[in-house]
Amino acid sequence: MGAAISLRECVSLSGRFPLLAGLSLEVREGEVVHLRGPNGAGKSSLLRLCAGLVPVVSGSAVVLGHDLRTDRHSVRREVGLLGHSGFLYDDLSVERNVRFAVRAARADPGQVEGALRRLGLDGRLRHVPVARLSAGQRRRVSLAVLVARRPRLWLLDEPHAGLDQDGRAELDQLVVEARAAGSTVVLASHELERASAVSDRVVGLAGGRVVAASLCEGRVAGEVGSDVA
Amino acid sequence: MSPGAGPGGGRGTAVLRVLGLLGLVGVVATVWLGLWVTPPDRFMGNLVRLLYLHPAIAWVMYIAYGIAFLSSLLYLWPRTRALAWDRLAGASSEVGVVFTGLTLVTGSIWGRPTWGVWWTWDPLLTTTALLFVLYLGYLAVRQIPGEREARARRSAIAALVAFVDVPIVYFSVLWWRSLHQPPTVDDPVTGKTYVHGSMAWTLLLSFVALTLVYAWLLAHRYRLAALADLEEGEGLELAIAERRAEAGGVPARGEEPAGADLVGAAAGVPDPGARGPGAGR
Amino acid sequence: MLRDAWLVAGKDLRIEVRSKVALGQVAPFAFVVVLLFGLALGPAVGRGSVLSAAAPGLFWVAVLLATVLAVQRSFAVEAADGAADGLRLSGLDPAGVFLGKAAAVAGQLLVLELFLAAAVSLVYDRHLSALVVLAASCVTATIGLVAAGVLYGVVSMGARQRETLLPLLFFPLVAPILLGATKLWGEALAGAPGRGSGWLELLGAFAVAYCAIGVVAFGPLLEEA
Amino acid sequence: MNGYVEAGYIVGLGTLGIYAVSLLARERAARRRLGLSPVPSSRARPDHAGARRPRRGVELRERAAGETVGGRPEADGPQEQA
Numbered sequence: 162m163g164a165a166i167s168l169r170e171c172v173s174l175s176g177r178f179p180l181l182a183g184l185s186l187e188v189r190e191g192e193v194v195h196l197r198g199p200n201g202a203g204k205s206s207l208l209r210l211c212a213g214l215v216p217v218v219s220g221s222a223v224v225l226g227h228d229l230r231t232d233r234h235s236v237r238r239e240v241g242l243l244g245h246s247g248f249l250y251d252d253l254s255v256e257r258n259v260r261f262a263v264r265a266a267r268a269d270p271g272q273v274e275g276a277l278r279r280l281g282l283d284g285r286l287r288h289v290p291v292a293r294l295s296a297g298q299r300r301r302v303s304l305a306v307l308v309a310r311r312p313r314l315w316l317l318d319e320p321h322a323g324l325d326q327d328g329r330a331e332l333d334q335l336v337v338e339a340r341a342a343g344s345t346v347v348l349a350s351h352e353l354e355r356a357s358a359v360s361d362r363v364v365g366l367a368g369g370r371v372v373a374a375s376l377c378e379g380r381v382a383g384e385v386g387s388d389v390a
Numbered sequence: 391m392s393p394g395a396g397p398g399g400g401r402g403t404a405v406l407r408v409l410g411l412l413g414l415v416g417v418v419a420t421v422w423l424g425l426w427v428t429p430p431d432r433f434m435g436n437l438v439r440l441l442y443l444h445p446a447i448a449w450v451m452y453i454a455y456g457i458a459f460l461s462s463l464l465y466l467w468p469r470t471r472a473l474a475w476d477r478l479a480g481a482s483s484e485v486g487v488v489f490t491g492l493t494l495v496t497g498s499i500w501g502r503p504t505w506g507v508w509w510t511w512d513p514l515l516t517t518t519a520l521l522f523v524l525y526l527g528y529l530a531v532r533q534i535p536g537e538r539e540a541r542a543r544r545s546a547i548a549a550l551v552a553f554v555d556v557p558i559v560y561f562s563v564l565w566w567r568s569l570h571q572p573p574t575v576d577d578p579v580t581g582k583t584y585v586h587g588s589m590a591w592t593l594l595l596s597f598v599a600l601t602l603v604y605a606w607l608l609a610h611r612y613r614l615a616a617l618a619d620l621e622e623g624e625g626l627e628l629a630i631a632e633r634r635a636e637a638g639g640v641p642a643r644g645e646e647p648a649g650a651d652l653v654g655a656a657a658g659v660p661d662p663g664a665r666g667p668g669a670g671r
Numbered sequence: 672m673l674r675d676a677w678l679v680a681g682k683d684l685r686i687e688v689r690s691k692v693a694l695g696q697v698a699p700f701a702f703v704v705v706l707l708f709g710l711a712l713g714p715a716v717g718r719g720s721v722l723s724a725a726a727p728g729l730f731w732v733a734v735l736l737a738t739v740l741a742v743q744r745s746f747a748v749e750a751a752d753g754a755a756d757g758l759r760l761s762g763l764d765p766a767g768v769f770l771g772k773a774a775a776v777a778g779q780l781l782v783l784e785l786f787l788a789a790a791v792s793l794v795y796d797r798h799l800s801a802l803v804v805l806a807a808s809c810v811t812a813t814i815g816l817v818a819a820g821v822l823y824g825v826v827s828m829g830a831r832q833r834e835t836l837l838p839l840l841f842f843p844l845v846a847p848i849l850l851g852a853t854k855l856w857g858e859a860l861a862g863a864p865g866r867g868s869g870w871l872e873l874l875g876a877f878a879v880a881y882c883a884i885g886v887v888a889f890g891p892l893l894e895e896a
Numbered sequence: 897m898n899g900y901v902e903a904g905y906i907v908g909l910g911t912l913g914i915y916a917v918s919l920l921a922r923e924r925a926a927r928r929r930l931g932l933s934p935v936p937s938s939r940a941r942p943d944h945a946g947a948r949r950p951r952r953g954v955e956l957r958e959r960a961a962g963e964t965v966g967g968r969p970e971a972d973g974p975q976e977q978a
Contacts, residue, residue, distance in 0.1 A: 172630065174537070174626075176535065177622060177625070177626065177629060178629065178633075179626070179629050179630045179633040182630040182631075182633040182634045183630065183634070201636070202636075212760060213760075214756055214759060214760065216537055216539075216540075233894075237759065237760050237761075237762055238762035240760075242760055244756065246756075246757075248756060248757030248760065248761075249757075250682070250686055250748065250751075251751060252686045252689040252690040252748075253682070253685060253686060253689065257682075257685065261678065261682050262757075262761065264678055265675070265678060265761040265762055265763045266761065266762040267762060290689060367636060367637035368633050368634045368635060368636035368637035369630075369633045369634065369636070370634055370637060372637045417909065421905065421909070424905075425901070425905070435898075436898055436901055437898065437900065437901060439901045440900070440901055440904045443904055443905060443908050443909075444904070444908075447908060488911065488912070488915050491911075492907070492908050492911055492912070495907055495908070495911075496904045496907065496908050499900050499903050499904040499907065500900070500904060502900065503898065503900045520843050520846050523839070523842075523843040524843045524844065526839070527836075527839050527840040527843060527844075530836055530839060530840070531826060531836075531840065533830075534826070534827070534829050534830040534836075535829070535830075535831070536829055540894065543891050544826060544829075544891070544892060547826075547884075547888045547891065547892060548826060548840075550884070550888075551819075551822065551823075551844070551881075551884060551888075552844070554880055554884065555843075555844050555847070558847045558873070558876070558877055558880070559846055559847050561847075561873070562846070562847035562850045562851055562873055563847075563850065565850075565854075565869060565870070565873070566850045566854060603912060603916075606916075607912075607915065607916060607919065610916070610919045610920065610923060611919055613923060614919060614922055614923050614926060617923065617926040617927065617930065618926065620930060621926060621929060621930055624930055
């Protein structure tokens with residue numbers, strides 16, 4: 162199997178602040194990787210970099226076969242990023258938001274209905290403007306977009322945040338299904354046990370670099386690096 | 391002006407000093423010739439002495455914007471893309487804005503006794519005023535934060551947009567004026583004044599002197615921009631080291647090859663068969 | 672590109688229908704401006720009064736001010752909830768985004784101009800004539816205004832001081848449009864349309880130039896915002 | 897003469913002078929912040945400036961500043977000109 166993500170000594174900056182300070186990471190296609198690390202370790206930056214949103218200053222970065230040093234655009238249509246913000250339009254209804262995102266990404270609009278049902282958004286909530294939703298419900302809308310789009314690479318940034326117990330279980334199930342469908346998933350989460358349970362591998366970040374890596378044997382977290390929280 | 395002229399000294403500094411000296415001598419000579427040696431004009435009297443200042447300033451303004459436009463184009467052109475062009479465009483625009491302001495002020499000072507008004511909606515004047523605001527806007531765009539190359543590209547596009555606007559503004563004001571009311575004033579340069587003899591030489595000298603002054607200002611402004619870029623990069627490796635040090639016990643400094651830190655980390659892994667991210671290469 | 676433009680324009684217009692910001696805030700603002708001019712330039716009405724004579728110019732200044740607000744709104748929608756990243760990640764063709772956003776804003780502005788023209792005619796006591804010339808100048812001028820506005824809207828989106836930066840960039844740039852449209856309206860209302868036939872071409876040239884720049888440059892600019 | 901001429905010359909050349917002086921002052925301040933010698937010169941060469949940076953940092957910095965590899969004429973200060 163090829164590499165979905167191949168980063169070598171990546172440095173990326175925000176102004177003069179190094180977000181990533183020489184990060185190397187290899188993720189194979191179809192793998193589920195759990196990123197962990199303290200706040201500010203560079204998890205979100207890594208996910209944004211893989212989505213082509215953050216320029217690579219030095220090192221090399223290839224995601225889904227696209228060299229991010231020369232082209233940060235082509236990769237965007239193939240990845241699905243669930244960021245801190247959901248990339249939703251407040252004044253549009255749940256269904257409209259999902260439909261717009263799916264059509265913009267040139268995905269199959271036929272998947273929208275199923276995705277809404279999958280996330281429990283097909284009932285009363287369907288026509289409610291996103292502005293009126295709670296944080297957890299907004300997260301569900303963003304997830305529905307991913308489910309409908311079926312990207313090759315899922316980049317989930319704190320996907321558990323704001324979700325209720327059912328939602329978290331639902332999310333875990335989605336990750337498992339995505340993996341089964343051949344997609345690659347990278348998720349950053351502080352829900353260590355939960356995230357590791359669905360992951361093939363745990364990667365610890367700190368100071369904008371990978372500081373630890375281990376397999377999840379039989380889907381059980383193998384803890385490494387005592388400084389990695 | 392070669393964009394390669396660095397922030398550092400060497401021969402560049404010596405050349406620059408000579409350039410500055412020549413410019414200074416030229417300006418002093420222009421002032422001396424213009425204020426004391428040349429005769430007053432038959433029609434304009436002593437006011438003609440502003441002829442040795444205002445047109446040359448306006449001329450520099452055109453050069454400055456021309457160079458800013460050209461270097462913006464050269465930045466956008468993929469084959470010649472280099473941050474040096476962006477610095478040059480920014481430097482030239484800033485100097486250009488200063489000269490545009492001076493064009494307006496000296497023109498106004500000249501206009502008051504000649505035309506009886508500080509300001510007239512003459513096409514050239516109006517265009518110049520709009521030019522001033524347009525390029526102030528361009529300088530503001532340059533201040534928008536962002537990645538260095540992103541800023542450069544954005545600025546170059548803004549310069550292009552502004553430059554495309556200039557002829558449109560000029561022609562529209564020209565039409566607007568000519569349809570509005572006939573011009574009430576004669577052009578003081580071509581209309582009434584006959585330039586000859588010492589006056590011609592002084593005029594020529596003023597153009598040369600102020601062009602030299604422009605070149606000197608441009609070079610220094612460029613150096614300042616290069617220093618600012620250097621400063622932006624300065625301390626980066628220190629910042630990266632600090633960033634790495636956030637990881638705690640992991641060695642952050644040093645010149646270990648790519649992935650060495652991963653090997654180090656993998657050493658602590660209970661399962662020796664662990665597939666580190668760097669494994670399999 | 673056109674497909675994406677259609678998609679974005681539809682989305683923006685739907686947001687407007689839902690939020691009614693243009694209807695509830697931009698349009699009233701333009702009417703306030705019209706009223707303020709009335710207060711500033713005196714109560715006299717009728718032919719020959721200052722207000723009546725200045726009506727074309729005042730109308731277009733009000734339109735310019737409204738354009739800035741409409742463009743700002745158009746990008747505020749994108750910047751909320753980090754959706755500027757959303758626009759970049761969406762996979763939409765940037766040229767399509769430019770055209771779509773421009774079309775949506777232009778549509779709103781054209782409707783606004785319709786009502787504003789009626790208001791100007793009533794409040795400043797100026798009879799509207801030569802409606803074809805008026806409409807043609809409105810359409811071409813609005814396209815140019817919106818193209819330039821959306822272009823600089825995305826430039827200033829990345830700036831922390833975007834509310835103040837956009838007008839600074841925008842107004843000098845569109846000075847020719849103000850001149851041309853005002854001239855055309857002045858001639859049309861004076862009953863002598865066609866005398867300044869060059870103006871419509873100038874407005875057209877402006878619109879074409881800035882639409883072309885926008886289609887080419889919007890992508891790189893969106894990237895940096 | 898008549899006031900206008902003098903005013904024009906004073907305003908015009910005075911502004912240019914102030915601008916020039918401000919450029920020099922800003923350049924000097926920037927050099928001080930960077931730890932370069934305050935006045936660039938062909939003779940005096942600050943050794944410490946060149947010594948305190950490892951090569952790798954310089955490379956990185958240049959790439960960060962967006963210089964194309966190979967064409968890195970100006971990113972390095974006077975310390976390169978020995």
